[in-house]
Amino acid sequence: MPPTEPPIAEQAPRAGDRMSAAAQQPVLALEGVTKSFPGVQALRGVSFDILPGEVHALLGENGAGKSTLIKIMSGVHHADGGTMRLDGQPIRLGSPLAARAAGIATIYQELLLFPELTVAENVFMGHAPRRRWGALDWPAIRERTRTLFAALDINDLDPAQVVGALSVGNRQRVEILRALSQDARILVMDEPTAALTEHDVARLFAIVRRLRARGVSIVYITHRLEEVFALADRVTVLRDGEHVATRPVAETDRADLIHMMVGRRIESLFPKTAVKIGPPVLELRGLSRPPLTRDVSLTVHAGEIVGLAGLVGSGRSELAQAIFGATPATGGSILVNGQAVRVRSVAEARRLGIAYVPEDRATQGLIRPMTVRENTSLAVLSDLARLGFIDRAAEARLAQETVAQFGVRTAGIEQVVGRLSGGNQQKIVLGKWLAAKPKILILDEPTRGIDVGAKAEIHRLMSELAGRGLAVLMISSELPEVLGMSDRVLVMRDGALAGAFPRAEAAQERVAAAMMGGA
Amino acid sequence: MSDRSAALRLPRLAAHELVLLVILIVALAVLAALSDRFFTLDNLLNQGMLMTEVGLMAMPMTFVIVTGGIDLSVGSALGMCAILLGYSWHNWGFPLPLAIGFALLAGAAGGFVNGWFITRLNVPPLIMTIATLALYRGLAEGISQAHSVRGYPDWFYGLGQGALFGVPSQLWLFFAAILVFGVILGFTTFGRALRAIGFNETGARFSGVPVDRIKLIIYTASGTMAGLAAWIFVSRVSTTRSDMGTGMELDVIAAVVLGGTSIFGGVGTVFGTVLGLLLIQLLKDGLALTGVKGDATIMVIGTVLIASILVTSFAERRRDAARASNPRSPRATTTEGRETP
Numbered sequence: 001m002p003p004t005e006p007p008i009a010e011q012a013p014r015a016g017d018r019m020s021a022a023a024q025q026p027v028l029a030l031e032g033v034t035k036s037f038p039g040v041q042a043l044r045g046v047s048f049d050i051l052p053g054e055v056h057a058l059l060g061e062n063g064a065g066k067s068t069l070i071k072i073m074s075g076v077h078h079a080d081g082g083t084m085r086l087d088g089q090p091i092r093l094g095s096p097l098a099a100r101a102a103g104i105a106t107i108y109q110e111l112l113l114f115p116e117l118t119v120a121e122n123v124f125m126g127h128a129p130r131r132r133w134g135a136l137d138w139p140a141i142r143e144r145t146r147t148l149f150a151a152l153d154i155n156d157l158d159p160a161q162v163v164g165a166l167s168v169g170n171r172q173r174v175e176i177l178r179a180l181s182q183d184a185r186i187l188v189m190d191e192p193t194a195a196l197t198e199h200d201v202a203r204l205f206a207i208v209r210r211l212r213a214r215g216v217s218i219v220y221i222t223h224r225l226e227e228v229f230a231l232a233d234r235v236t237v238l239r240d241g242e243h244v245a246t247r248p249v250a251e252t253d254r255a256d257l258i259h260m261m262v263g264r265r266i267e268s269l270f271p272k273t274a275v276k277i278g279p280p281v282l283e284l285r286g287l288s289r290p291p292l293t294r295d296v297s298l299t300v301h302a303g304e305i306v307g308l309a310g311l312v313g314s315g316r317s318e319l320a321q322a323i324f325g326a327t328p329a330t331g332g333s334i335l336v337n338g339q340a341v342r343v344r345s346v347a348e349a350r351r352l353g354i355a356y357v358p359e360d361r362a363t364q365g366l367i368r369p370m371t372v373r374e375n376t377s378l379a380v381l382s383d384l385a386r387l388g389f390i391d392r393a394a395e396a397r398l399a400q401e402t403v404a405q406f407g408v409r410t411a412g413i414e415q416v417v418g419r420l421s422g423g424n425q426q427k428i429v430l431g432k433w434l435a436a437k438p439k440i441l442i443l444d445e446p447t448r449g450i451d452v453g454a455k456a457e458i459h460r461l462m463s464e465l466a467g468r469g470l471a472v473l474m475i476s477s478e479l480p481e482v483l484g485m486s487d488r489v490l491v492m493r494d495g496a497l498a499g500a501f502p503r504a505e506a507a508q509e510r511v512a513a514a515m516m517g518g519a
Numbered sequence: 520m521s522d523r524s525a526a527l528r529l530p531r532l533a534a535h536e537l538v539l540l541v542i543l544i545v546a547l548a549v550l551a552a553l554s555d556r557f558f559t560l561d562n563l564l565n566q567g568m569l570m571t572e573v574g575l576m577a578m579p580m581t582f583v584i585v586t587g588g589i590d591l592s593v594g595s596a597l598g599m600c601a602i603l604l605g606y607s608w609h610n611w612g613f614p615l616p617l618a619i620g621f622a623l624l625a626g627a628a629g630g631f632v633n634g635w636f637i638t639r640l641n642v643p644p645l646i647m648t649i650a651t652l653a654l655y656r657g658l659a660e661g662i663s664q665a666h667s668v669r670g671y672p673d674w675f676y677g678l679g680q681g682a683l684f685g686v687p688s689q690l691w692l693f694f695a696a697i698l699v700f701g702v703i704l705g706f707t708t709f710g711r712a713l714r715a716i717g718f719n720e721t722g723a724r725f726s727g728v729p730v731d732r733i734k735l736i737i738y739t740a741s742g743t744m745a746g747l748a749a750w751i752f753v754s755r756v757s758t759t760r761s762d763m764g765t766g767m768e769l770d771v772i773a774a775v776v777l778g779g780t781s782i783f784g785g786v787g788t789v790f791g792t793v794l795g796l797l798l799i800q801l802l803k804d805g806l807a808l809t810g811v812k813g814d815a816t817i818m819v820i821g822t823v824l825i826a827s828i829l830v831t832s833f834a835e836r837r838r839d840a841a842r843a844s845n846p847r848s849p850r851a852t853t854t855e856g857r858e859t860p
Contacts, residue, residue, distance in 0.1 A: 326725055346727040356725070364725040369718045369785055378715060378726040381708045388707040432726070 024051050025088060027217050028073065028104070028186055033082035035068055037411075042068040045082065046243045048236055050186060053215045055208060057228045057249070060238035061261055061423065061451035066221050069238065070188050073219070074106035075099035105179030106188040109195070111171050115164030120145040122163050123178045148177050151214070152207050169200025176207060180216075187211065188219040193227060194449050197312070205231055223451050225254050237261055258452055273463050277487065278302030281337060281471035282354075282440045284323070288331035292318035294495040295332070300440065300471040305462060307486030307506075308475045311515055315495035316475045317359055320442045323473075324356040325349040336440070350379060355438035357429050359445040359475070361422070365429040368418030372410055373399040375417050375428050380435045402431035407457070423454030430458070434465075441465060444475045459485060479508055491515050535779035538830050539794040542823065546798065550805030557808050568687040568755070570800040572597070572748040572764075574793075575693060576771045578700040579741040581792045584775050585704070586716045587784025588637070588644040590738060593745045593771055595655035596629045597764030600749035602659040605668030605759030615675060623746040629655055630742020634735040652768070656761075663761040671757065679754030689751045696744075701789035709733070717784025774799055777824050798823065 026049035035043040043065045050056050060066045071077040072084070075093035083090055086102055093099045099106070113122050120141050121128075129140040145159040154173060157166075163174060172192060179187055189208075193201050208218055208231060220232060228235050229249060237244040237260040244260045282300040287293060292315035300306045310316045322329040325343040333340050336352050343349045349356070358364035366375055376399045377384055384394050399413040406427040410420055417428055426446070433441070443462070447455040462485060466472050476482045482489055489506040491499035491514040499514030551558035576593045583590050604622035607613040613621060633651055636642045681688045704710040712733055715723040724730050745764075753759050778795030780787025799820055806816045 345729070346725060347729060350727045358725055363719060363721045365722065367715050367719045367722045367726075370715065374711065374715075378711075378723075378728070381711060385708045388709060390706060390708055390711060 026050055026085075027052050027087065029085045029088075030069075030073070030079075031083045031085075033069070033072060033079045033084070035072065035077060035080050042241050043072075043079070044241045046238065046241070048243070048246070050217045050219060051234075052185075052217055053212050054233040055212055055218045055220055055231050057232035057235040058219055058221045058238070059225075059228065059235060059257060059261055061453045064238040064261075064451075065241040066238055067190070067421070068241075070106060070190060070219065070221065073099070073186075074104055074188055100182055100184075103183060103185035104188065105182060105184035105186070106190070107172065107175045107179065107192060108190050109192075111168075111175050113163050113171055113174060115162070117163060118159065119157060119161050119163060119166075119174055119177075120159035122174050123148065123159075123181050125178070127182060144181065145177070148180055151180070152177070152210055154207075167197075167200065168195045169197065169203065172196070172200075172204065173207065176211075180211075184216065186217045186219065188221075190221045191223065191449065192220070193222065193224065223449070225257055225452075228257065229254075261452055273467065275303045275467045277304050278469060279338075280335075282323070282473070283335035283338075284332065285335070286332035287319070287322060287329050287334065289318065289322045289327060289329045290495070292495040293322050293329065296492075296495075296497055297332075298490060298497065300473050302439075302469045302471055303466050304487045305466050305472040305474055305485055307482035307489045308473060308492060309477075309479065309482045309489055309511055309515055310475075310492035310498075312477065314492045314515070316492050317444055318495070319492065320356055320358075320444055320473070320475060323349070323440075323442060324354055326356070350436055350438075353437070353439035354442070355379075355433035355436055355440065356442045357426075357433055357444060357446060359448065361425050361429055366417050366425060368425075369416060371414050372403065372408070372417055372420075372428060373413040376402045376413075376432050376435060379432050398435055402428070402435065406431050406461075423450035426450055426454070426458070430461070438470065440471045440473070442473045442475070445477060446474065447476075447478070447481065479511060482506075483508060483511070535827070536788065536791045536794060538827055539778065539791065539798060542827060543794060543798050543801070546801060546805070550801065550809070554805065554808040557805050562804070562808075564685075564687055564690070566800050566804050567690050567693070569804075570796055571687075571689040571693045572752050572755075573767060573770045573774065574796050575696055575744050575748045575751070576741070576767070577774045577792050577796055578696050578789065579737055579744050580771050580775050581700065581778070581780055581787055581789055582704065582713055582737045583644070583741055584772070584780045584782060585713045585784060585787040586734065586737065587720070588734070588738075589648060589772070589782075590630075590633065590644065590741045591648040591768050591772075592629065592633060592651040592655055593741060594764040594767035594769075595652045595659070596626055596742050596745035597749045597752065597767060598659040598761055599629065599655040600626045600746040601753050601759050601763045602663045602761050604749060604753055606662055608671075609668045615672065619750055622749055623743060626746020626749065627739050627743040629745070630739040631735065633742065634738030637738065638731040638734050656765070659761040659763075663759075665761065667761075668759040669757065671753075676754055676757060679751050679756070689755070692747070692751070697789060697793055704787075704789050713737070714785050717781075717786070770799070773820070773824060777827060 029049040031047050032045045033043055033047070034045055046065065046069060048058075048069065058066050058069070068077060072079050073093075075096045075098050078094075084093070085091065091102060093102065093104075096106075114125065117125070123145055124141050129137040129144065131137045142159055149155065149157060149159070152173075157170060157173065163171060166174070176187070192204060196204060208220070211218060220227075222228065232249050234246060235249050235252065235257065236246040237257065239261060278301055280299045281302050284296055284298050287296045294315075296319055298306070308316050308319075318327070321327045323334060323343065325345045325348055328344045334343055335341065336354070341352055343352065343354070362368060367378065373395060377395045380398075381390065384391050384398065396413060402408070403410060403413060408420070408424050408427045408431075410424060417425060420428070430446075446462070447458055450458070459481075462472060462474070474482070474485060483506055486506070487503050489501045489503075489511055490497055491501075491511060493515060499511070501511060547558070556562060576597070580590060580593065600622040603625045604618050607621050608615050608618035629651065633644075633647055636647050637644050678688050683691055704713065712723065712728045715726070715728055716730055716733065720730060749763070752763055774795040775787070775792050776782060776795070777798065778787070778791030778793070780791060802820055802823065803816055806819060807813070811819070
């Protein structure tokens with residue numbers, strides 16, 4: 001199940017605390033902070049404060065300045081202008097270490113743990129209790145780890161477990177413990193639920209509430225509005241590097257927040273328009289690559305968006321990569337426009353007009369240290385070359401067009417892609433594959449980890465592409481997205497198809513039931 | 520910036536190459552001042568001749584290291600090819616031109632074996648080429664049984680000791696190789712693919728880059744160049760011995776790395792490699808001429824290598840700090856795009 005509806009029951013009784021909190025002095029207050037990078041004004045006079053024991057959500061589209069703001073709070077970046085006060089005293093955080101010392105801990109999306117070491121070793125890495133002669137005091141380490149566990153009511157983790165064997169949710173808890181072990185008073189969490197299962201999300205929420213009860217202040221960045229309402233006391237919205245508003249959560253609603261984030265009301269998040277469905281473009285007959293692709297038969301027509309739902313690990317990406325030739329199928333057949341074809345490599349798939357926008361942008365979708373220009377041209381480089389020589393002018397033109405067409409926010413086409421925000425990176429991946437002029441477009445979690453505005457743009461684009469006669473196969477873990485965008489919904493379970501629903505019959509409960517299986 | 524200027528701009532000179540160029544000019548000036556025999560046409564051409572074998576092997580090595588790989592077997596492959604050249608002619612009765620062709624082919628085969636194991640069986644390049652470093656040297660010694668081959672016909676020495684238009688013959692080959700490899704890396708789809716593989720092999724694969732084929736080609740090219748270097752080496756020193764090229768892989772790799780090619784892949788130019796080669800060779804020669812002993816020369820070269828890398832990384836850190844914009848985590852600048860195996 002996608003993490004759609006976190007428990008909301010506990011949110012009611014906090015209204016009273018909030019009123020009294022308004023009179024308190026902020027733990028950390030930023031005033032009129034500005035920061036610019038070459039070509040980009042990342043922050044323009046942003047003010048932001050955190051009260052003791054509050055969860056303060058930070059919202060904004062990708063590129064709105066959230067990351068820059070938290071990096072200033074955590075000492076990674078230095079503001080060009082403005083002031084920062086800790087307990088009312090002006091401070092200057094020269095480095096991440098200084099921020100830690102001031103009690104500000106940050107948990108990034110990429111967890112920075114040592115996978116080969118144990119939970120306890122990770123928690124106390126760098127500040128372990130010592131005995132004489134500087135030897136590590138192992139009994140104390142174990143003891144203090146257990147105390148921390150107890151403080152957060154964690155009873156299913158073993159301090160001696162190796163971190164690499166833990167799930168993402170558990171690793172995140174280790175990071176939180178680590179922050180706590182350094183007496184963090186302010187915990188900054190950057191999209192902590194992006195990679196979590198629903199169960200882990202619920203546990204994370206419990207921990208966050210417990211931390212708040214202990215007086216820890218939490219800055220919580222997310223793209224999921226439900227989480228704001230479930231968890232936060234106040235919310236601040238940034239847009240294009242500017243502070244739009246800070247409000248108590250009780251005084252705002254979903255539409256209001258979306259409006260503040262994008263500066264306009266979004267009528268519908270999923271604008272799939274009805275188009276004429278053409279002949280079959282992609283047909284799979286008994287496609288197999290055990291263990292995660294087993295006897296899959298399906299058809300995608302021109303102009304059609306077929307949604308592929310399923311749990312994480314149900315074999316959806318594996319199926320896509322078999323069609324795409326990245327891991328060629330071992331059995332069954334693929335038909336493109338009615339012709340049987342063999343897809344043994346990505347290059348062959350590309351020639352057949354099959355494009356795949358992978359889920360994992362960082363390793364599969366992009367070469368992040370390369371520039372916007374080099375990334376947009378990579379899949380079609382041979383078309384841009386004569387006798388193997390790259391036509392630089394044509395390449396630059398392609399990159400400029402992609403940037404313009406998708407509204408990519410970048411300093412220029414020579415910008416390194418890894419420095420763009422997530423939504424802008426995703427636009428580059430899409431642009432790179434649309435440059436190959438595909439007939440079949442496979443999208444794997446096309447809107448994961450990107451903000452509401454960019455999401456709507458990508459949905460609109462998908463609709464437009466289907467309208468132009470592309471056959472689209474969309475993998476998504478967000479049921480509303482699958483149900484809103486798809487003409488048909490297919491469900492995968494354990495590497496095989498477990499259900500098919502036409503748009504009219506695809507109700508959330510039925511699709512979810514097919515995903516989970518009969519048991 | 521307009522797209523015209525971006526399109527017409529030549530590959531930029533990296534900070535590292537500028538640093539090297541400055542060091543090279545300073546070294547030239549100092550050495551020329553210290554010894555009046557150093558800055559003469561004769562001496563410089565002679566030095567060019569001496570560095571040709573290492574230089575030729577450094578060309579494909581630049582490609583290999585740009586993809587994030589390494590080829591430690593080139594020195595041994597040179598020894599093996601030299602022995603095969605001499606023995607197939609002297610003991611097995613091959614006509615000399617055929618023996619030369621045979622040696623080149625053996626080099627190509629040696630490189631192909633590296634590439635095949637690395638791409639098909641996923642053996643890490645470091646392990647694979649350490650293994651063939653031993654294997655090819657063993658073959659050379661086994662075949663030769665410690666006998667050397669001499670007495671080649673006069674025409675054979677033309678490549679290693681002769682000259683064309685006043686320039687040693689092998690230097691022409693070297694110039695051609697620089698041009699060909701430099702153009703491939705700088706301007707072609709092949710060169711772009713090499714860099715993409717070096718930065719992120721999975722990403723390159725998912726973009727339709729034929730990663731395995733490209734790797735097979737560059738390791739084969741590396742072996743072939745070792746074969747060509749073997750021919751030149753034998754022709755230059757007039758004899759064939761099984762210990763030829765011992766340790767030469769380190770000279771080759773040192774030049775490439777000194778030239779700014781990143782051992783982590785993705786970054787590097789042929790121009791940088793040429794600067795690295797020149798700097799090492801001129802330091803060796805210049806120090807020898809000014810009476811510095813061999814051991815001290817090696818120490819100076821090691822020091823220069825460390826210094827050049829320090830200066831560059833210092834410059835890069837300054838630049839990154841100045842324009843760091845939006846990495847997702849503090850580590851992103853060092854780890855981004857690098858896949859974890």
